[in-house]
Amino acid sequence: MVPAWLFWILAVVAVGAALTVVLQRDVFRAALFLVLCFLTIAGLYVTLNADFLAAAQVLIYVGAISVLLIFAIMLTRGVQRGSPFSRLKFPALIICGLALAALVSVFVTTNWGAAPLGVTVPVGDPTAPAIGSTIFHREYGFILPFEIAGILLLAAIIGAIVLVREK
Amino acid sequence: MVIGVEHYLVLSALLFCIGLYGALAKRNVVVILMCIELMLNGANLALVAFSRYLAPEVVLLSGHIFVIFVMVVAAAEVAVGLAIIITLYRSREHIDVEKADTMKG
Numbered sequence: 692m693v694p695a696w697l698f699w700i701l702a703v704v705a706v707g708a709a710l711t712v713v714l715q716r717d718v719f720r721a722a723l724f725l726v727l728c729f730l731t732i733a734g735l736y737v738t739l740n741a742d743f744l745a746a747a748q749v750l751i752y753v754g755a756i757s758v759l760l761i762f763a764i765m766l767t768r769g770v771q772r773g774s775p776f777s778r779l780k781f782p783a784l785i786i787c788g789l790a791l792a793a794l795v796s797v798f799v800t801t802n803w804g805a806a807p808l809g810v811t812v813p814v815g816d817p818t819a820p821a822i823g824s825t826i827f828h829r830e831y832g833f834i835l836p837f838e839i840a841g842i843l844l845l846a847a848i849i850g851a852i853v854l855v856r857e858k
Numbered sequence: 859m860v861i862g863v864e865h866y867l868v869l870s871a872l873l874f875c876i877g878l879y880g881a882l883a884k885r886n887v888v889v890i891l892m893c894i895e896l897m898l899n900g901a902n903l904a905l906v907a908f909s910r911y912l913a914p915e916v917v918l919l920s921g922h923i924f925v926i927f928v929m930v931v932a933a934a935e936v937a938v939g940l941a942i943i944i945t946l947y948r949s950r951e952h953i954d955v956e957k958a959d960t961m962k963g
Contacts, residue, residue, distance in 0.1 A: 783882035847934035854941035
């Protein structure tokens with residue numbers, strides 16, 4: 692069983708870092724707090740018995756995506772005058788408050804118990820080998836999405852190269 | 859107090875709404891991209907929480923595989939987003955969404 696204090700520490704740090712990303716005026720500091728938020732979410736994955744996803748979160752989000760975002764900040768350094776709010780500052784606040792209230796009321800009042808349909812592993816076991824065999828499972832497999840993901844990555848790489856190529 | 863699925867779901871809703879607020883209310887394209895990543899992470903957290911707490915003492919792996927696909931899409935999105943930001947900066951010398959309104963009717 693996951694100790695409650697671990698969840699609360701990770702949750703408070705994650706929400707604090709996310710709020711700092713939005714409210715921080717310096718874009719580079721916002722990116723660093725985004726990295727902190729990604730790391731705490733990797734910790735939350737560990738508390739949820741998702742060891743492979745925690746490793747993938749650190750490798751992909753902390754290692755790759757945040758580096759790309761910092762590249763974007765550095766390459767547009769000439770115009771960085773903080774990150775101001777747009778005209779939608781207060782309407783967006785109302786919309787997001789309403790969305791949060793609706794989501795939380797649904798999450799708290801619904802009974803989420805159900806019979807799992809698919810491959811399961813006992814709590815405490817490593818998930819990586821089971822994930823590998825589940826993607827190619829005969830009955831519950833994800834073979835077509837797996838192929839489409841490969842094509843999507845190839846298309847994204849080619850698209851990015853074509854977009855930034857010097858004419 | 860025992861931590862249940864509701865705790866993780868409320869946390870994921872908080873992360874999603876913070877990201878939504880940033881994506882709607884910010885002017886810098888890079889910050890909007892960061893906030894979209896926050897929203898994707900909130901959704902991922904909900905998926906992993908469901909796969910852990912749907913049935914007691916087992917982990918359902920479908921949620922984990924969905925999260926892997928979301929990560930693939932997020933990586934592709936950031937790569938294309940970076941290319942669009944660089945193209946916008948080259949042609950316009952700014953990355954402000956309020957000034958990029960050529961196609962506004």
